[in-house]
Amino acid sequence: MKDDSQATSVAIAILLAILSVSLAPAAPGPGTRRDLTEATLEDLMNIDVTTVSRKQQALLQSAAAIFVITQEDIRRSGMNNIADLMRMVPGMQVGQIQGGPWAVSARGFNDHYSNKLLVLVDGRSVYSPTHAGVNWEERDTLFEDIERIEVIRGPGATLWGANAVNGVINIITKTAQDTQGALVTSGIGDRGQALGGVRFGGQLGKSGHYRAFAKYLQGRGLSNTQGRTLDGERSVMGGFRGDWTLSSRDSLTMEADALRGHANSEVTSFDLRPPFRIARAGVERNQAGDFMLAWTRRQSDRSSTTLRASFDHSSTEEPNLSRGYNNTDVDFQHQLALSESNDLVWGLGFRNSATHGAYTFSASFARPRRNDTLCSGFVQDQLTLADGHVAFILGSKFERNSFTGVEIQPDLRFLWTPDNRQALWASVSRAVRTPATINQDLRVNVVVPGPGGAPLVIGVFGDKAVRSEELLAFDLGYRLQANRRLSIDLATFHNIYHRLATSEPGTPYFEQDPKPPHLVLPTYFGNRMHGQTNGLEIASTWNIASRWRLMPGYSWLAMDMRRDPDGRDPEAESVEGKSPRHQFQVRSNLDVSRRLQFDSAIYYTGALPALLVPAYTRLDARVGYRLRPGLELSLAGQNLQGGRHAEFLSVGPYTQATISRSLFAKLARTH
Numbered sequence: 001m002k003d004d005s006q007a008t009s010v011a012i013a014i015l016l017a018i019l020s021v022s023l024a025p026a027a028p029g030p031g032t033r034r035d036l037t038e039a040t041l042e043d044l045m046n047i048d049v050t051t052v053s054r055k056q057q058a059l060l061q062s063a064a065a066i067f068v069i070t071q072e073d074i075r076r077s078g079m080n081n082i083a084d085l086m087r088m089v090p091g092m093q094v095g096q097i098q099g100g101p102w103a104v105s106a107r108g109f110n111d112h113y114s115n116k117l118l119v120l121v122d123g124r125s126v127y128s129p130t131h132a133g134v135n136w137e138e139r140d141t142l143f144e145d146i147e148r149i150e151v152i153r154g155p156g157a158t159l160w161g162a163n164a165v166n167g168v169i170n171i172i173t174k175t176a177q178d179t180q181g182a183l184v185t186s187g188i189g190d191r192g193q194a195l196g197g198v199r200f201g202g203q204l205g206k207s208g209h210y211r212a213f214a215k216y217l218q219g220r221g222l223s224n225t226q227g228r229t230l231d232g233e234r235s236v237m238g239g240f241r242g243d244w245t246l247s248s249r250d251s252l253t254m255e256a257d258a259l260r261g262h263a264n265s266e267v268t269s270f271d272l273r274p275p276f277r278i279a280r281a282g283v284e285r286n287q288a289g290d291f292m293l294a295w296t297r298r299q300s301d302r303s304s305t306t307l308r309a310s311f312d313h314s315s316t317e318e319p320n321l322s323r324g325y326n327n328t329d330v331d332f333q334h335q336l337a338l339s340e341s342n343d344l345v346w347g348l349g350f351r352n353s354a355t356h357g358a359y360t361f362s363a364s365f366a367r368p369r370r371n372d373t374l375c376s377g378f379v380q381d382q383l384t385l386a387d388g389h390v391a392f393i394l395g396s397k398f399e400r401n402s403f404t405g406v407e408i409q410p411d412l413r414f415l416w417t418p419d420n421r422q423a424l425w426a427s428v429s430r431a432v433r434t435p436a437t438i439n440q441d442l443r444v445n446v447v448v449p450g451p452g453g454a455p456l457v458i459g460v461f462g463d464k465a466v467r468s469e470e471l472l473a474f475d476l477g478y479r480l481q482a483n484r485r486l487s488i489d490l491a492t493f494h495n496i497y498h499r500l501a502t503s504e505p506g507t508p509y510f511e512q513d514p515k516p517p518h519l520v521l522p523t524y525f526g527n528r529m530h531g532q533t534n535g536l537e538i539a540s541t542w543n544i545a546s547r548w549r550l551m552p553g554y555s556w557l558a559m560d561m562r563r564d565p566d567g568r569d570p571e572a573e574s575v576e577g578k579s580p581r582h583q584f585q586v587r588s589n590l591d592v593s594r595r596l597q598f599d600s601a602i603y604y605t606g607a608l609p610a611l612l613v614p615a616y617t618r619l620d621a622r623v624g625y626r627l628r629p630g631l632e633l634s635l636a637g638q639n640l641q642g643g644r645h646a647e648f649l650s651v652g653p654y655t656q657a658t659i660s661r662s663l664f665a666k667l668a669r670t671h
Contacts, residue, residue, distance in 0.1 A: 053345065381395065
């Protein structure tokens with residue numbers, strides 16, 4: 001509680017500091033852009049996106065199920081967590097587990113570490129090689145510095161590689177030139193919430209710009225099933241970005257970030273002596289840092305190259321298992337227009353991953369330290385016909401990794417744009433999810449009372465024979481801007497999976513060490529499940545009036561998983577019940593006046609029967625008021641429907657947490 005009071009004091013101090021300078025005249029920075037509230041539907045359908053094809057193209061002409069979360073969407077959501085923002089995207093499944101851990105996935109297979117979803121920050125992968133997933137506790141930045149978040153549902157492996165199986169999230173930050181001047185933001189809320197952030201941007205000589213920022217965040221506290229409060233995640237981070245125009249052809253970008261955070265978590269640990277199972281309240285500590293250099297050279301109007309080098313560090317300590325990794329990446333990309341109708345993109349990449357883990361009885365790694373490499377190349381060719389109305393895109397990714405050797409992931413796409421208001425696209429793709437350290441080296445011990453009260457250990461073991469999970473995906477989509485007020489984006493898919501991960505029982509054996517002697521019932525990671533998923537995703541925007549915009553969305557998911565004939569995992573098919581079958585949302589942005597905004601959202605999430613999590617409806621609302629140019633005060637409420645509900649239950653060590661109503665006030669000042 002002492003830490004909470006200190007955080008509150010810091011937030012109040014920043015609020016007072018802002019108010020003390022609020023009488024000074026405010027002027028926007030030189031890079032200030034027009035708000036998307038002023039944008040027409042034509043503007044929104046033609047937002048440039050880069051994640052689909054590794055080059056800029058209009059959203060309307062993207063042959064993939066892509067959804068863009070704009071800076072205006074982020075500001076008006078009232079949310080303070082990147083994982084939380086993913087609720088806006090039809091087809092994404094989002095569930096908060098505890099104060100730090102989240103479960104986020106696309107098109108099913110949701111889990112704490114959703115291993116079929118690739119997350120990028122400015123094109124740099126933040127996928128963990130230790131446990132095959134994303135540490136959402138470490139994914140943060142100053143929200144005001146995010147330009148947009150591009151979310152692809154469906155495979156992106158041809159361009160981004162293994163693990164981009166069911167989706168890709170690319171968090172794209174603003175250039176340093178677009179964040180000149182000073183920004184101070186702060187907030188405070190109930191359930192221990194607090195926020196403080198500062199950023200300053202300036203020039204570096206005649207050809208460069210920079211920004212530096214610092215941020216403190218205290219997330220909302222949750223409650224366990226007994227009603228005891230679990231504090232939210234607390235983190236401190238800082239970062240820097242510099243952009244230089246070296247010549248008329250060359251540009252250089254440098255980024256660096258560092259984060260330190262921790263959250264109170266409640267986990268289950270095990271011991272060979274009674275009572276065997278122990279509920280422990282511990283602290284999860286996270287450290288992360290990254291550095292990236294990207295050099296772009298434009299040889300001509302038809303040719304450009306990008307060379308990117310980056311380093312990522314992550315370290316997590318928790319009561320049952322500590323782990324971490326260092327990733328070093330080098331990527332090269334060449335975009336070449338072979339003719340007016342033929343555009344080629346190709347590239348090469350290399351990654352070195354050094355992972356480590358610490359031992360406890362509950363969980364350990366067979367090899368505490370290991371080093372793995374990944375070599376890759378990709379090529380994609382787009383041929384445009386019929387005066388630009390028809391396009392065929394063909395490409396493939398070629399990788400060699402330390403776990404399974406060579407993997408090939410081809411992709412074929414078709415795009416038809418009969419006019420500038422509609423587009424029909426289709427794709428056939430192959431993607432794989434390669435194993436991670438846990439699949440080969442992890443051991444987990446679960447202890448239960450055996451005959452006569454003796455300890456009986458249910459052990460989960462990694463297996464070097466584990467292979468890649470495999471997907472063959474068929475996608476079909478249609479975008480329509482019906483008129484100046486209504487647009488619809490529809491996507492359907494049929495996915496066929498092979499060699500899905502299972503836990504296969506082994507032969508029991510006695511173990512003498514550690515003492516006392518005990519019987520072990522082993523299970524081993526395997527690939528003995530297959531299945532299919534079908535789905536429908538609809539996103540729409542309806543401008544009811546010049547000041548009122550509605551954004552309804554709906555997704556339907558049907559999963560049919562089956563064990564292979566030689567599969568014996570009794571829980572394999574339960575994966576079907578960890579993702580909701582139906583999800584529905586309606587977001588509303590209303591400009592009451594030039595200064596006053598009222599935003600609201602309703603999210604419905606279907607039940608998760610495998611986790612005994614019932615369906616729930618969430619109601620959010622936000623009121624924002626511009627006190628003067630460059631100074632905005634807002635009050636946001638989440639889960640305003642009242643009551644408590646669970647969103648996700650980890651099958652790992654975390655106990656179930658429930659979420660209730662929360663309020664948060666925020667003040668942001670730019671000058």
